[in-house]
């Protein structure tokens with residue numbers, strides 16, 4: 001499969017134009033799906049995606065542990081542990097960083113980019 005076609009969703013997804021707004025870690029943490037007045041965000045390598053359309057990230061969802069965070073380390077290492085949901089991936093093995101990059105592609109194909117984690 002050509003690289004551009006990998007991890008494409010089964011159904012076409014409408015994505016908004018990517019935004020470059022700074023989002024603080026504190027604001028990100030509030031966007032964990034528990035506050036109905038806020039969106040639900042997941043960041044990967046500092047880039048923030050709006051995942052609100054997927055209940056998997058909501059309060060009852062299987063992947064709620066990722067919501068309101070940058071869980072790059074957990075995604076890279078296939079972990080669902082809260083302590084791994086941190087934006088530290090530079091010390092990981094190359095194969096894990098490849099997995100993380102694949103998740104970035106997966107999210108880019110499904111969720112709109114709403115900003116970047118500040119700092």
Ligand code: HEM
Nearest residue numbers: 051054056063066074075076077078079080103106107110
């Ligand atoms: C018993 C083990 C697991 C099973 C059976 C499972 C199953 C699934 C299934 C069926 C999907 C949907 C795939 C799709 O939409 O194409 C999915 C998505 C996903 N899984 Fe797992 N998974 C497991 C473990 C994990 C672990 C350990 C992680 C940690 C990184 C993980 C992270 C994710 C993520 C981030 C998604 C994408 C959700 C989305 O935004 O669509 N999963 N999983």
